[in-house]
Amino acid sequence: MDDLTLIRDLTEDAVLPNAKRLAPARAAFIAEAGLAKKRFWSMGRIAFAGTAGLAAAAIVVVAAAKAPPPAPAPAPPLAMAPTERPLRLASQVLDEAADAALRQEAVVPRPDQFLYLSQRGAGGKVVYEGWFSIDGKHDGLVIRSEEGETVLEACRPGKKTVEGDNCKPEAHYLPDLPTDPKKLLKQIEKDANQDTEEARTNAIAKDLWYYAEQFWLTPKQRAAVYRAAATVPGLKVIEGVTDPAGRKGTGVAWTYGAQAMWIFDPETNVFLGSQTTTTDVALVDAVRDR
Template sequence: MDETTLTRQLGEQTALPSPERLAPARERLLAELTADLTHPEPASQPQRTFRAPRALRSRNSFRLAVAVASAAAVAAFGAIALRGPAPDRPPVAMAPVAEFLGTAAAVAARDRDVTPRGDQFVYVKTAGADGTWFEQWNSVDGEHDSVGRSSDGREEVLPACVDGLGKSTDSAGKAVSAPCDVHPWFLPDLPADPEALIAWLTKRNSNVNGVAKDLWSLADGYWLRPAQRAALYRAVGMVDGISLVPSAEDAAGRVGTGVAWVSPGRSVPEVMWIFDAETHLLLGSPATSVVTQPRIVDEVGERS
């Protein structure tokens, strides 16, 4: 029996976790994250998150283009807290969310498992409500140029970071080399267990908002193996304040089930993931739609 068949059978035979089963893990998670909030890192210590190379952060045009599909979602998702609901609004029932995301996780776990080579690219295409679109080829290992193209004909390049150096330009527009951080779009050591995933993210962030932002960011543009994506969905299902929104529409008008969260002090969901209610594939958000699900390609310009 091959690994794909075994994974499919396990996904079909494994029951979704009950609220009672999730409760101990959620309590341990909240205790750890509450400790982070009570004892924050000194202001002088930088927050460790997924970031583009230092020398390339001035390349605002590319980063803004990449961010079109997820900036609003990241901002709102980063505002939630991984703890109980605010006192001025009723508690959110977690069981339906955990059940729905558990099903989405089971579907994701049955997807074809691909471990990419370092010289390949993660291709994804998204569109806005106004019909504009953006496609990107993200370098798997971060040591090859990533490229973004938009519907208005622009093409932007995020240069590779090799041996700690990346290509940039000085104030006069002259090409120079400058120190950089490698920004891979595939993380082989990303845990495939929801509790371990959040613990992994917690170690890389000084607060819970960073954990929340990274949970969203990982689903947008990164290559996740089936078990990793399944863990990501289940991890989101452990966050207090998440709720389901039936008949939600993405930017393309496709109707699905929303997994929504609200900013502190608010009662109306502002941002959400929207899944196909039957296939449980991620469609996008009210602001964007996924035109092409992430896939691995051999070179920039290739789409399948």
């Protein structure tokens, strides 16, 4: 016998209560049912909100776990040390020196003035001083640290040279010296008839150096000297050299037996001297003025 048949048999003769008798119980049941429903939806909203938050957090965690790690930031470029500047051509260094010369003030000397030349060796010791007449008609002077003083007698009318010919004044300012590099180079090359290119380079470079040191040049003339030198084959750049005064510079060198070098300031491009002497030139009014 199943449960439903047993209940029907047991309650077959029972009298069911009428609606009036059941009304209080029915009202209590409905009231309790409504309150339970409110509690259910209130708890449901809380539970849903919490579940949604956990779900969102889980999504974030999963997304973070699956996202690829950020790419490392690119390393900043290494700073180049001053002595590590890119290697330049001799023509570039000399062109920059020419530009620096053009920024100097143009000073036209008086005929009675002197070009003062000072050279210092190791430790800054003065090894050579010279006072050269601008027009070549005034006595000059040279002082060498090991040889003492030598008077440079000016050329005067009727004065004879060792060979017996009348002398010509040796001016140290040449207003007619070309300011065009090509014309200047052509003028120098006339006497450069050496057999080898190396010997020709040496002769031309020395003549240009002679102009740069032994003459009072206008900015345009000095720029022409450097630009003419820039076209001479066989010159090379040596970065990070040091002059006798301990100043860092950029060298423009050539070799003919031994190495000769012009040194320029790496920042201002001003001529400093050679690897053996530093050079300073000035315009003065009298011998022994410095």
